Amino acid sequence: MQEHKNNVLAGRTAFLITAVTIICLMWGSLPAFAETVVSIAPSSPTVQTNQNFSVYVSIEPETTFVGAQLNIDFDNSLIKASNVMEGELFGNEQILYIFNDGTIDNQAGTINGLYAVIKGGSQIDEGGIFTEVEFTSGDRTGYSDLCLSNVILSNSEGQAIPVTVESKRITIISSTNGKDPNVEKPESSSGSGGSDTSEDVGNIDLKEVKSVYVLSDMDISYVFNEQGNPVNSISYHSVKTAGQITSTIEVLKDTSVTVTDTPPGKVYRHINIWVGKQGYATEENIEGAVIGFSVPKEWLAGNGIDADLIRMNRFSEGKWNELETNIVGENTDSVLFEARTPGFSPFAITAFGTSSSIKRDNEVVLPDGDIDTDENAEVYALEEQGSITGEIADDTKKLGCNTLLLLMTILILIAILRKE
DSSP states (O other): OHHHHHHHHHHHHHHHHHHHHHHHHHHHHOOOOOOEEEEEEESSSEEETTOEEEEEEEEEOSSOBSEEEEEEEOOTTTEEEEEEEEOSSSOOTTOEEEEEEEEEETTTTEEEEEEEEEESSOOBOSOEEEEEEEEEEOSOOEEEEEEEEEEEEEOTTSOBOOEEEEOEEEEEEOTTTSOOTTSOOOSOOOOSSOBOOOOOGGGEEEEEEEEEEEOSSEEEEEEOOOTTOOEEEEEEEESSOOEEEEEEEEEESSSOTTOSSOOSSEEEEEEEEEESSTTOSSTTTEEEEEEEEEEEHHHHHHTTOOGGGEEEEEEETTEEEEOOEEEEEEOSSEEEEEEEOSSOSEEEEEEOSOGGGSEETTOOOOOSSOBOOOOOOOOOBOOOHHHHHHHHHHHHHHHHHHHHHHHHHHHHHHHHHHHO
8 A cells, every 4th residue: 555655656756857847848948039129329429519410210120010109309408300201111112101200399309199000911020210300409519318209019910019119319519629528428328339449558549430320221431530540431331220330440559469460561550440349240231341541652652662562451360361452542642542351350551562463443453362251250349238238138028937937837736736
């Protein structure tokens, strides 16, 4: 009799262990519930007084939707809205839709009742610009938050889908001197596209930063004009909408601390170039990246170097790689060049080799050395606080729901075993 009870108890215990194991395996395989992101951002994080600028509202869906509505809030003492235009998100020629540009109320600092809805059974599953709003800054300097409220996205069944809303802040500076000492720096401000490198501060001779709002299928160009910066421009074609993206040029005193070897040839300047956040400057996001730079004629003449011998070199995959370099023109003081690059990292402008390895005057001649084909350059940047917070929130939701499911199932199994 005792032996029978022990067998029954052992069987029940084995059943309980097996059931708990299966539940744990299912628990680990449950998917995380990501949310659609609705964000607002200005065309530039800083504008001058009495300047026109645009603000974009973007939607990056995690699930299909057919309708969207929202309000935009801003500081009416600093900026005024003048026009609301529809973006390309609902503007597909194959889609029948209704877009309402809402009502601008500059006295209250709001734009109310923006919405769009698809007719005829189509759905949206790709991200893009929902609306573009034209603003004008006033005479005052300061900081204006750009916020979204009453944000609702609905699916084909008329149900609201979960969304994460991201706001931004714009800075208005004086147009007379480019800055205003009366403007206090805010305690915190969200931003995007900023870069943070691991370069030794003592090795940086000059640093110049530019920011552009990046839309999909757009020719992007950053223009640099700081004296002493050999880089004149960075340009590429955007594949996706990315919002505010920053390009940073660091002109160095010597070889970058992130480089393990010196470049071949006679060095004119060492530079670091970073575009966007880590992982942004890849073939999934950009195409046809070109670096425009210049070399002074005085330096060329003083070193007995012909302009044909100038190359742009990029350090990637543990070695220096010569980039395809073109002479594109000249001015009174400098010779102008362009170099095509597959990514951004430490660079060096050098002179070496023979003139036959340079493409000049539209002659297509590839260099004799290695051409850099690394499409996965690492770019050091600050992660957006909003994105990190969203990921933590999603993980917390998943953990809470799944833990509750596990505990309830275990309690039900124990109750069944006790009843037996």
